[in-house]
Amino acid sequence: MQGKIIKVSGALVVADNMVGAKLFDVCLVSDKKLVGEIIEIHGSKASIEVYENTDGLKLGDVVENTQKPLSIKLGPGLIGNVLDGIGRSLKNIYESVGDRIKTGVDAQTLNEEKKWKFTPLKKLNDEVCEGQVLGSVLESQIITHKILVPQGVFGKITQIKRGEFNINDVVVKIKTKNQFVNVCLSSFWPIRIKRPIKKKIEVSQPITTGQRVIDTFFPLARGGVAAIPGPFGSGKTVVQHQLAKWCDADVVVYVGCGERGNEMTDVLNEFPTLIDPKTNRPLMEKTILVANTSDMPVAAREASIYTGITIAEYYRDMGYNVIVMADSTSRWAEALREMSGRLEEIPGEEGYPAYLGSRLASFYERAGNVLTLGGENASVSCVGAVSPQGGDLSEPVSQATLRIVKVFWGLSSSLAYKRHFPAIDWLISYSSYVPNLKGFYQNNLSYDFLERKNYVMKILQEEKELDDVVSLMGFDVLGDKDKTTLLIAQIIREDYLHQNAFDETDTFSSLKKQDKMLKCICEFAKLAYMAVESGKVYEQILSIPSRSLIGKMKYIKEDELEKIDTIISQISSDFLSLNSKEEEE
Ligand SMILES: Nc1ncnc2c1ncn2[C@@H]1O[C@H](COP(=O)(O)OP(=O)(O)OP(=O)(O)O)[C@@H](O)[C@H]1O
Ligand SMILES: [Mg+2]
Incomplete structure (x- = not known):
C-alpha cells in the first residue's frame, strides 16, 4: 500500500495511508523520489522531514516507505570525499548531473565500480x-x-x-x-544509532592542535568534547580550520552545517592544497568533508552531524583517533527549530523544541576514548562551534552545549576587535581535562610545564584586576611590581597567546616549542620580579634589551628551536648585567 501526500509545508510533508510506518523510516516522496524521514506518526498519517527542496510537490503524490532507517554506506572511498548531509557524494552528483543539482538525484556515497x-x-x-x-x-x-x-x-x-x-x-x-x-x-549503518564498543576508557592523552592557547591552557583530550562559542566574526571558523589542518588526529571529519557556502568553498579549495605535518602527505588523504551549507536544504542539516559522527565512529572502530568538527551547531539547532515549528510542537525556550538538549547530547555523547569491539584503544573527539546571537551565552543552544562539553573555548568579540587572534578569552575559557593529562605532560614535557602554565595564568588574572585600577586612577599610581606584572602580561598576550593563523611559521607550534616558549617567558617574569624585589624600578625592567627577542620566538622554525634556548640565556645575562651595573654604580 502506498502513501499519499495530504499536506506540504516547507520541508515537512504529511502523508496518509502509511500503515505500518515506524519512526525514522526513510521514505521516497513523489515520483521524484525525494529522500525523507518519518518524524511523527498519528494513526495512519506520517509526518516526513524531506531532505531536499520540496518545490513542486502536490497533494496526492505518492510516498513510498523503504521501511529502513536513514543509513550511510561505509567503506573505502570515504576518505577524501565530500558528502552532503545525508551522505550522498557531491563528487558523484557532480559527475552525473553537473553543478546544477536537481532534486531526487540518486547518488551513492561511494564509488561502486572502483577496485x-x-x-x-x-x-x-x-x-x-x-x-x-x-x-x-x-x-x-x-x-x-x-x-x-x-x-x-x-x-x-x-x-x-x-x-x-x-x-x-x-x-x-x-x-x-x-x-x-x-x-x-562496505556495509550500511543507521546514522542515528551509535556504533557499539566494548567500553569507554578514561581519557589520558591530549589532541595536540599546534594552537598555543589551546594546547597549553585549555587542552582537548583524545575522546574529549569541546565547544567554541563566539559572536559573529570572532574566529570560530578559523579555529576549526586550524584544528582540521594541524591537530594530530588520524582522521578528520569536517561537517560544515548551515554556514555560508563560500566558507565551505574555502575549505574545498584550500584543504586539497595542504600537507599534513605528521605524514607529509596531502591533508585530504585523512579528511572527509560533510557539506550542508546555508544554501542547501535545511532538513538535511539536521542529519549532517549524525552522518559525520557515524563516519568518525566507523574509523574509530578500525583503531584510529578521529576528530569531528561541526560548524555550527547553532545553525543545526535552527534547522531543528524550523521542523519543530512546522510540526506545531509546543515550543520551549526561544522557540527551540524541548528535546534540543537531548538531541545535542546524542551527538556529543558519541565521542569518547574507547576500547573497540576488536579490543583496540581508539577515540572520537568532537568540537562544535556555537554562534549565539550577539554573543549572549544565556541562549538555549549555548546553555545546552555547556552542560555537555568539558572544554570551552569562549571567543570574545572585544579580543577579535583588537585583532587578538585566536580570540579565545583566557578569563572565561576552561578545560576539565587537565588533571587527566598530567601524566602525559610529565612524561613528554618539562617537569614544571603545568606549574608554569598556572603561574602565567595567574599573571593574566592579576592583569585583569590591575586594568580596573588603571582605568580608574591611571597607570602612574601603580607600584613597580604591578607595572611589571602588566608588562609581563602584555608579553604573554602578544608573544604567546596571540597566534597568526595566516603566518607560515606561527600557524603551528609543536608542544615542544610551546614548552620552550613558556619557559622563556616564565624565566623573564621570574627575573623581572626578582629585580624589582631587589630594588630595581619598572623603567629598568622595560629597558632589558632581550625583551624584544621574546616577540621573535613565535617565528622560530620547528627545526631551530635551540634559538629559544639562546634567547633564554640572553635574558639571564641581561638581568645579570642589570644587577652588576647597579653594584658598580
Ligand atoms: N587565528 C587567526 N589569525 C588571524 N586572523 C584570524 C584568526 N582567527 C580569525 N581571524 C580573522 O577573523 C575573521 C573572521 O573569522 P571567522 O570567519 O572564523 O569568524 P566566525 O566566528 O566563524 O564568523 P561567523 O559568525 O560569521 O561564522 C577571519 O576572516 C580572519 O580575518
Ligand atoms: Mg564561521
Missing part, C-alpha cells in the same frame, strides 16, 4: 569475533582501511579472498552457529 586491493590478515578456518580485523585495503597513503568482522558475528572463516574487488564484492565468508555471513568491503 580496491584487499589483503587478508586472517586465514581459512580461523575463528573470529566481532570487531576483529579480517583484512585491509590501502585507502590513501595515510589510511589503511580495515575490514572488520560485523557486529554480533562470531564464527569460523570458510572463505577469504585476496585480490582486487569493488565495495560490493564478498571477500570473506564466516560460518556462525546458525548461518553464513558474507562480508564485503
Whole structure:
C-alpha cells in the first residue's frame, strides 16, 4: 500500500495511508523520489522531514516507505570525499548531473565500480569475533582501511579472498552457529544509532592542535568534547580550520552545517592544497568533508552531524583517533527549530523544541576514548562551534552545549576587535581535562610545564584586576611590581597567546616549542620580579634589551628551536648585567 501526500509545508510533508510506518523510516516522496524521514506518526498519517527542496510537490503524490532507517554506506572511498548531509557524494552528483543539482538525484556515497586491493590478515578456518580485523585495503597513503568482522558475528572463516574487488564484492565468508555471513568491503549503518564498543576508557592523552592557547591552557583530550562559542566574526571558523589542518588526529571529519557556502568553498579549495605535518602527505588523504551549507536544504542539516559522527565512529572502530568538527551547531539547532515549528510542537525556550538538549547530547555523547569491539584503544573527539546571537551565552543552544562539553573555548568579540587572534578569552575559557593529562605532560614535557602554565595564568588574572585600577586612577599610581606584572602580561598576550593563523611559521607550534616558549617567558617574569624585589624600578625592567627577542620566538622554525634556548640565556645575562651595573654604580 502506498502513501499519499495530504499536506506540504516547507520541508515537512504529511502523508496518509502509511500503515505500518515506524519512526525514522526513510521514505521516497513523489515520483521524484525525494529522500525523507518519518518524524511523527498519528494513526495512519506520517509526518516526513524531506531532505531536499520540496518545490513542486502536490497533494496526492505518492510516498513510498523503504521501511529502513536513514543509513550511510561505509567503506573505502570515504576518505577524501565530500558528502552532503545525508551522505550522498557531491563528487558523484557532480559527475552525473553537473553543478546544477536537481532534486531526487540518486547518488551513492561511494564509488561502486572502483577496485580496491584487499589483503587478508586472517586465514581459512580461523575463528573470529566481532570487531576483529579480517583484512585491509590501502585507502590513501595515510589510511589503511580495515575490514572488520560485523557486529554480533562470531564464527569460523570458510572463505577469504585476496585480490582486487569493488565495495560490493564478498571477500570473506564466516560460518556462525546458525548461518553464513558474507562480508564485503562496505556495509550500511543507521546514522542515528551509535556504533557499539566494548567500553569507554578514561581519557589520558591530549589532541595536540599546534594552537598555543589551546594546547597549553585549555587542552582537548583524545575522546574529549569541546565547544567554541563566539559572536559573529570572532574566529570560530578559523579555529576549526586550524584544528582540521594541524591537530594530530588520524582522521578528520569536517561537517560544515548551515554556514555560508563560500566558507565551505574555502575549505574545498584550500584543504586539497595542504600537507599534513605528521605524514607529509596531502591533508585530504585523512579528511572527509560533510557539506550542508546555508544554501542547501535545511532538513538535511539536521542529519549532517549524525552522518559525520557515524563516519568518525566507523574509523574509530578500525583503531584510529578521529576528530569531528561541526560548524555550527547553532545553525543545526535552527534547522531543528524550523521542523519543530512546522510540526506545531509546543515550543520551549526561544522557540527551540524541548528535546534540543537531548538531541545535542546524542551527538556529543558519541565521542569518547574507547576500547573497540576488536579490543583496540581508539577515540572520537568532537568540537562544535556555537554562534549565539550577539554573543549572549544565556541562549538555549549555548546553555545546552555547556552542560555537555568539558572544554570551552569562549571567543570574545572585544579580543577579535583588537585583532587578538585566536580570540579565545583566557578569563572565561576552561578545560576539565587537565588533571587527566598530567601524566602525559610529565612524561613528554618539562617537569614544571603545568606549574608554569598556572603561574602565567595567574599573571593574566592579576592583569585583569590591575586594568580596573588603571582605568580608574591611571597607570602612574601603580607600584613597580604591578607595572611589571602588566608588562609581563602584555608579553604573554602578544608573544604567546596571540597566534597568526595566516603566518607560515606561527600557524603551528609543536608542544615542544610551546614548552620552550613558556619557559622563556616564565624565566623573564621570574627575573623581572626578582629585580624589582631587589630594588630595581619598572623603567629598568622595560629597558632589558632581550625583551624584544621574546616577540621573535613565535617565528622560530620547528627545526631551530635551540634559538629559544639562546634567547633564554640572553635574558639571564641581561638581568645579570642589570644587577652588576647597579653594584658598580
Ligand atoms: N587565528 C587567526 N589569525 C588571524 N586572523 C584570524 C584568526 N582567527 C580569525 N581571524 C580573522 O577573523 C575573521 C573572521 O573569522 P571567522 O570567519 O572564523 O569568524 P566566525 O566566528 O566563524 O564568523 P561567523 O559568525 O560569521 O561564522 C577571519 O576572516 C580572519 O580575518
Ligand atoms: Mg564561521
